Amino acid sequence: MHRWPEQLLVWNAVGATAAHAHHAAHVVLATRGHVGAKVGRARVEGAGIWVPSNVAHAIERAEAPTVVLYVEPASPIGAGLASVLGEEPASIAEAVRDAAVHGLGARDAGSPIAATQVLEALGVREGRTDIDARVARLLRWLEESELGKDEVALAALAARAGVSPTRLTHLFTSDVGTPLRRYVLWLRVRRALAALASSGDPIATIAARSGFADAAHLSRTMRSTFGMTPTQLLRAKAITPSA
Numbered sequence: 001m002h003r004w005p006e007q008l009l010v011w012n013a014v015g016a017t018a019a020h021a022h023h024a025a026h027v028v029l030a031t032r033g034h035v036g037a038k039v040g041r042a043r044v045e046g047a048g049i050w051v052p053s054n055v056a057h058a059i060e061r062a063e064a065p066t067v068v069l070y071v072e073p074a075s076p077i078g079a080g081l082a083s084v085l086g087e088e089p090a091s092i093a094e095a096v097r098d099a100a101v102h103g104l105g106a107r108d109a110g111s112p113i114a115a116t117q118v119l120e121a122l123g124v125r126e127g128r129t130d131i132d133a134r135v136a137r138l139l140r141w142l143e144e145s146e147l148g149k150d151e152v153a154l155a156a157l158a159a160r161a162g163v164s165p166t167r168l169t170h171l172f173t174s175d176v177g178t179p180l181r182r183y184v185l186w187l188r189v190r191r192a193l194a195a196l197a198s199s200g201d202p203i204a205t206i207a208a209r210s211g212f213a214d215a216a217h218l219s220r221t222m223r224s225t226f227g228m229t230p231t232q233l234l235r236a237k238a239i240t241p242s243a
Helices: 076-085 094-101 112-122 133-144 154-161 165-176 180-198 203-210 215-226 230-235
Strands: 007-012 025-030 035-039 042-046 048-051 058-062 066-071 090-092
Touching (some): 007 112, 025 035, 025 076, 025 094, 025 112, 035 048, 042 048, 042 090, 048 094, 066 076, 066 112, 090 094, 094 112, 133 154, 133 165, 133 180, 154 165, 154 180, 165 180, 180 203, 180 215, 180 230, 203 230, 215 230
Antiparallel strands (some): 025 048, 025 066, 035 042, 035 058, 048 090
16 A cells, blocks of 8 residues: 655645645745745745645745645644744745755655755754544554545444544544545545555556546546646656655
């Protein structure tokens, strides 16, 4: 099974994306010049930008390839990022960007060492996460699960967590920041991305294996999640390679 770790660094050669939002918090760093994004009605521009979890945004321009670090917001590193960079989108200073991307190239995509370099330049350390133990156990189980339709049904997950479906719905959204059903979709997207980057299988095959109805369903979901279709992501080298 293809995995996406709690933090993943990618090299992105794309200059712009459609409006999109995803569960992962992320930092976008221009390897030179600036990157700009539309966030709601505002615009954020700088040597790099910070976009928290589930914030709708569109990359409007990037003067050069970008280094993008995706982080699971409910992880200790995610908490550390939010502590340093805040809860709202923000620009990143040029000096910080220079230290973060120094010596990095496309070959460093997926590298934990490169991700650590970026985090250290940002001054990020692991933060505290206040996640209910039942939700934490469920998150670990979901990471290892095949995400079959029956096993991720709300009633089945509530039984596994030992709470009522209504309680799990509220507890999960409060602690993770994303509704449970949408989080499961996010896991499917992550796995599809990892498979696209490493398996070489046709998109239709990957879509079926990842729990999507067909290739069109996967493409629509990718566009709403990352602002690009799977084909565009591959062309932009945005998912080469995967962890």
